[in-house]
Amino acid sequence: MGRIGNSLSHLLLGLSTSLQQAQVEPSLQTLSDASLQAFALMARELGRTMSTLVQTRRQVWLAQSPLTETCRKVLRAVPVEPGELFGAAALEALERAARARQTRQELSGLHRSMSAPSRPRGPVAIPQRRSQPDYPGGLRRSQRPYENRWKLFSDWCNGKAADPVRCPVAIVLEFLQFLLDSGRSHSTLRVYVAAISSRHEGVDGATVGCHRLVSLFLRGALRLRPPRTLRAPAWDLPLVLEAMSLPPFEPLTQVGLKWLSMKVAFLLAITSAKRVGELQALSVAETCLRWNPDGSGVVLWPNVAFLPKVLSRTHLNQPIRLARFDSQSEEGRSELLCPVRALRAYIAATAGIRQSEQLFVCHGGPNRGRALSKQRLSHWVVDAIAHAYGASGRPPPSGVRCHSTRSVATSWAALRGVPLEAICAAASWATPGTFTRFYRVNVAGHCPMAAVLRPSSADSKE
Incomplete structure (x- = not known):
């Protein structure tokens, strides 16, 4: 409706200009001007209505979302984009808020470290794996899970008197070997490599994660510790x-x-x-x-x-x-x-x-x-x-x-002949690979192939 009104306003403006040049009767010119003003008022009121509806939708979305109050205040201050709840400015505002919060945390940590007594440096205990999104409900910052990993790597480099931002690949490999010896899995090592690559200046114009030696190390870690998958159901x-x-x-x-x-x-x-x-x-x-x-x-x-x-x-x-x-x-x-x-x-x-x-x-x-x-x-x-x-x-x-009910239920459904597409749709999986790699367990009998040794009824009669 807004686009149609805008087009009609342009047509009336062109008509009014043509009437002025043609020197027609004043009544026709007055009618054209009145119609143009009416369309202008309609377009303005329609714009106000659309803006009110978008603001209402934003308020409802913010009230139902699990965001923090700080994130809600940031999103309320973002300008409205026609037809959208939030535009590109929303993500930029959230990024600025996250960077400001991270800076405050770093400054507070620096203040505590300066006021705390000195202690011997060395290898520190690896914290438990933890990943908390900054913005629940889909608005999350991908760098957030890397902060704890980067901090651990920085402490390791400080114990080795090395700069974590410019250290050579040998230091990185030594740190990864320490993680591997501590029982970390291949997937955990990849997260640490990504955290290091996000802040390391790189080697030979490439990130640390793309270095050949790091790739070979991760490949070897995968062979030494392959991912453990479910083989049998936990219960019957x-x-x-x-x-x-x-x-x-x-x-x-x-x-x-x-x-x-x-x-x-x-x-x-x-x-x-x-x-x-x-x-x-x-x-x-x-x-x-x-x-x-x-x-x-x-x-x-x-x-x-x-x-x-x-x-x-x-x-x-x-x-x-x-x-x-x-x-x-x-x-x-x-x-x-x-x-x-x-x-x-x-x-x-x-x-x-x-x-x-x-x-x-x-x-x-x-x-x-x-x-x-x-x-x-x-x-x-x-x-x-x-x-x-x-x-x-x-x-x-x-x-x-x-x-475990998800793996047991979907595995029995697959055994009974339910199509994989229906199983993935019920369990909210995007691809069948998620089911086959992480959830499918063996729910068949203990010796399912023993049936080939049993004679059929026709063979028994013969």
Whole structure:
């Protein structure tokens, strides 16, 4: 509308100029001038309306984002760009704020080091791997994870009386060897190399990471310590599902809210293959929970304020679709494991105590009925697995995590013939390589190829 109004204003301006040159009647000239003024007023009011809408969208986005108050103040001062919430000036402003904060931290660290008593220099303990983004919700600074690594390298060089910015490659290789001897993996060494390359002046016109000797060292470290991948699942899914069909998880009309909560959390984690943060963000609001009219299933959405791990159009506000199991299928026990049935029973059981629209709420204690945290939701899933093992007379596996449900669920889905595209879409993976490299485990039988030794029915008759 703004572009159309602008074009019509230019046409009227040209018409008014032509009428003045043609010396027509004054009434026509007055009508042309009035139309031009009307279009000018319309364009101005339309611009104000568009500016108000953009400002409103920015305020809503800032109110729902997990940014710090400092970042919000910086973004509010950024000028508005037509049709966009934030333009290139927003990233530049955040970068300036991050650099100013980093400078203040360096100055405060320098002041502490000058006031602290001197101490002998030498190799220092390697801090635990840690990476915290400056700007949650997608606006993160890539140099932030390198600060601690660079500090460690600087302390190492100071102990060797070398300049960390201009030191030769031999010092860098010696530092990497120290990390390797300390038990660091190949991927961790690559992060340290990237941190050094970001501030080192380089060698022979190239960065340290591109140097041939450094590349050969990293290649050798990969061969010495190849990445460890999952080979076998940490727990047995059929065993846990069998326990879910027995007391204390059944019958649903008689079980306690504790066991019902654990069962629903486990079934949703298995059937959706979602992260615990995505499960915790589910809501029972009318806009986030829709039952199929024929009772065949349900669709769940996370609340509007939830930001997934990967911020992209394909990952935002992704629904979870669950279908009801047929009561006549597979030994008549499938209905006992139906997530739709369990979810309906859970929502009905928590209706009287619910104090939050979040799907999962606390079932006891002083926070009864309030929103459940991600940590407690993870405990529910792990406790359900541990109880299933205890009920079967087997010791519970050690080191079980809620995140393991993603690998177990997707591996069983692949074994049952579910296409990789559908598995990746459910688990929010961009490519099948993520599943095959990091999540796929061997859920087949202990000796799956032993079936070739068993004669077929036709061979037995012969």
